Amino acid sequence: MIRKCIMILMILPLLYGCTIREGTEDKVRDVEFTVLSRDDVLQEFLEFILEKQEEPFKLTYTTEEYLYIAVGYGRQESGGYSIAIKDFYLTENTLVIDTELIGPSVSADQIPAESFPFAVIKTEKMDQTVVFQ
Numbered sequence: 806m807i808r809k810c811i812m813i814l815m816i817l818p819l820l821y822g823c824t825i826r827e828g829t830e831d832k833v834r835d836v837e838f839t840v841l842s843r844d845d846v847l848q849e850f851l852e853f854i855l856e857k858q859e860e861p862f863k864l865t866y867t868t869e870e871y872l873y874i875a876v877g878y879g880r881q882e883s884g885g886y887s888i889a890i891k892d893f894y895l896t897e898n899t900l901v902i903d904t905e906l907i908g909p910s911v912s913a914d915q916i917p918a919e920s921f922p923f924a925v926i927k928t929e930k931m932d933q934t935v936v937f938q
Contacts, residue, residue, distance in 0.1 A: 830896035838893050838928040846925050847873065858921040863937040872930050876937065877923035878906045884917075885909025888924040892938075900931060903938040 843851070850866040854875050857864070866873040876888065885908075892903040904924065 832894045838926040841925045875925045876904045884920040886922040899936045900933045901936045
């Protein structure tokens with residue numbers, strides 16, 4: 806009898822830990838997207854991005870057919886930065902985008918001028934709230 810009680814007590818914390826979710830939702834599916842070059846960004850949205858580029862930003866722009874999402878990392882001391890789209894997926898209630906700023910490689914040809922890295926993606930129009938990670 807004592808062994809059974811000990812086993813149950815040992816299992817309970819594991820079950821409890823598995824059921825707690827700290828504000829995250831499960832991925833329903835990955836969402837297809839296209840990373841846009843600066844030339845392919847809608848002019849009105851690009852102008853807004855350029856106004857905001859000094860500081861980090863997270864923006865969305867919607868048309869009749871598409872949702873555009875922009876993520877910027879503000880002023881950087883040099884060029885050579887890029888932004889990786891690590892994940893983009895749909896949950897039951899949200900669209901989640903996870904990005905990462907990748908620094909320039911350490912090389913002799915590093916551009917000393919400041920830069921304002923940002924990325925813009927285009928995807929199907931959805932009514933979910935966008936969550937930036």
